[in-house]
Amino acid sequence: MMNRPYRIHVASLTLTKLADGLIDPKLVLAWLLNAIGASGVLIGLLVPVREAGALLPQLLLARAIQRAKIRKYFWAIGAAVQGLSALGMAAAAIFLPGKTAGWVIIALLAVLAVARSACSASYKDILARTVEKGTRGKVSGSAGTLAAIGVFAFAILLSIGWLPREPLVISGAIALAGCLWVLGALTFVTLNEPSDNSASDADVSLSGLMRPLKDDTEFRYYIATRAQLISTALAPPFLVMLGSGNGDNGFGNLGLLVLASSIASIASSYFWGALSDWSSRQTLMLAGGVSGVTLTVAATIGFLLDAGSGILIAAYVFVSQIAYQGARAGRKTHLTDMDSDGQKAVYTALSNTLIGALLLLGGILGAIADLAGAETVLVILAVLSFLAVFSAYQLSEVQADVRDDGPAS
Incomplete structure (x- = not known):
């Protein structure tokens, strides 16, 4: 059951789910925008931009995914772009004035969301062709548990003050999330995915x-x-x-x-x-x-x-x-x-x-x-x-x- 494809899936998902928790728009990004003096309008845009951007483009992306014989690269590129977007957000929060940084973070969040949609649209097909039925739910469950432990530790450190709730520290956490996404992408490309020879007939x-x-x-x-x-x-x-x-x-x-x-x-x-x-x-x-x-x-x-x-x-x-x-x-x-x-x-x-x-x-x-x-x-x-x-x-x-x-x- 714990074969190499299973381990690659769990490792990649754990890294990206942990990154998701560290950048959480509802909490972390909202706090950061408020702390750097961004407007309430921008804070209100965080969740709609993140959710709509991650879901609405998928039907268009499905055309390209369905034509491809190997689809792991859609997920890997999507994860890498999310990582680069997160690194850009951290840099904007540290080096740009508050209002400008707010707009840059929203724009990068939109890019991150669209990249996430490529991961979401391609993943279930990749999982179905590389991991046996009867173990697929455990992939997400295991990764979710491991990532939640990491987010829990982050919350504890913030709660007890070991990590100061300061823009620089939170920006560092967002930069760490970016690195985790890139590492998840590099891990995922090592997956041995069988070619789908029926793709051209779709x-x-x-x-x-x-x-x-x-x-x-x-x-x-x-x-x-x-x-x-x-x-x-x-x-x-x-x-x-x-x-x-x-x-x-x-x-x-x-x-x-x-x-x-x-x-x-x-x-x-x-x-x-x-x-x-x-x-x-x-x-x-x-x-x-x-x-x-x-x-x-x-x-x-x-x-x-x-x-x-x-x-x-x-x-x-x-x-x-x-x-x-x-x-x-x-x-x-x-x-x-x-x-x-x-x-x-x-x-x-x-x-x-x-x-x-x-x-x-x-x-x-x-x-x-x-x-x-x-x-x-x-x-x-x-x-x-x-x-x-x-x-x-x-x-x-x-x-x-x-x-x-x-x-x-």
């Missing part, structure tokens, strides 16, 4: 790229499930908002929240990866159920008490992040293991592009929170999570052929 017209939505019922259920499980990604900011009623705020509890999120990743990533190798369908169902229950409890207590302590909010974030890790592991493994008729890159890019568009619509939830409170938004997200359980139930047991007891009833 239909890469726009209608061909969109065809899975029309022809593949399994894929439509997968898209529906993944769309509803967006709730697990969107919930944390609104959970944090619950604490604002008693004087707590996200900045005051930032260290505690980062630790809660890191511990959730460490505690659950490998478990979810192994479970998704056994049944990605049931992993998605369980993740949706855990998210739905957690958000329902949080909203109910919020309505009744009109506040939440820092410890309670951290507990919500902890459990919701466990559900988020399950949703990530389940959706990635299901798409990798399901039959895609040799179009894994197209299926990946199409699903990510559609989800990227839906994530942009998630901005509406902020307006709802302003009008009706975070509790109302959490109720909406809880309903989506529970709906995901029912749509995931319609999925096939794509791992049935590697299980001794056959498909679940």
Whole structure:
């Protein structure tokens, strides 16, 4: 099981996932822009630029990926460009005036996001052709756990003051992230990837790229499930908002929240990866159920008490992040293991592009929170999570052929 391709995948993903944690736009880049005096407008652009840039271009990239017989270079180049972008951000923060540095960082984040989309669009196809079914979920789970330990250590060092919370130090962490991405790229190119000789026959017209939505019922259920499980990604900011009623705020509890999120990743990533190798369908169902229950409890207590302590909010974030890790592991493994008729890159890019568009619509939830409170938004997200359980139930047991007891009833 622990053969050379498996080890290369785990090593490369660990390095890049750790880099992701060190540069986290929601926390690290937001803090850095604020510290160097960038405008609030730029800080507000961080997450939309990062998420939309990483997902929306994938359908266009899928054309080039699908034509290529060897695809590891798409991932490696994407990782390397992310690394160079991160190094540029660190340099901008150190050497440029605050407002100028802010714009440069946003521009480089856009470049990083597009490079990330090349990694995402190509990876599942590469994984499916280099690692055996039944172990693919453990690749992401193992890498996620190892990277989360590194991010946890970073959070601890910041929390206790061993790493001063100063722009120069945070810029150094971002530069380290850049080096990790480059090292991950160099590691990945050593992967022995078999050539896909059917690549030249692929239909890469726009209608061909969109065809899975029309022809593949399994894929439509997968898209529906993944769309509803967006709730697990969107919930944390609104959970944090619950604490604002008693004087707590996200900045005051930032260290505690980062630790809660890191511990959730460490505690659950490998478990979810192994479970998704056994049944990605049931992993998605369980993740949706855990998210739905957690958000329902949080909203109910919020309505009744009109506040939440820092410890309670951290507990919500902890459990919701466990559900988020399950949703990530389940959706990635299901798409990798399901039959895609040799179009894994197209299926990946199409699903990510559609989800990227839906994530942009998630901005509406902020307006709802302003009008009706975070509790109302959490109720909406809880309903989506529970709906995901029912749509995931319609999925096939794509791992049935590697299980001794056959498909679940």
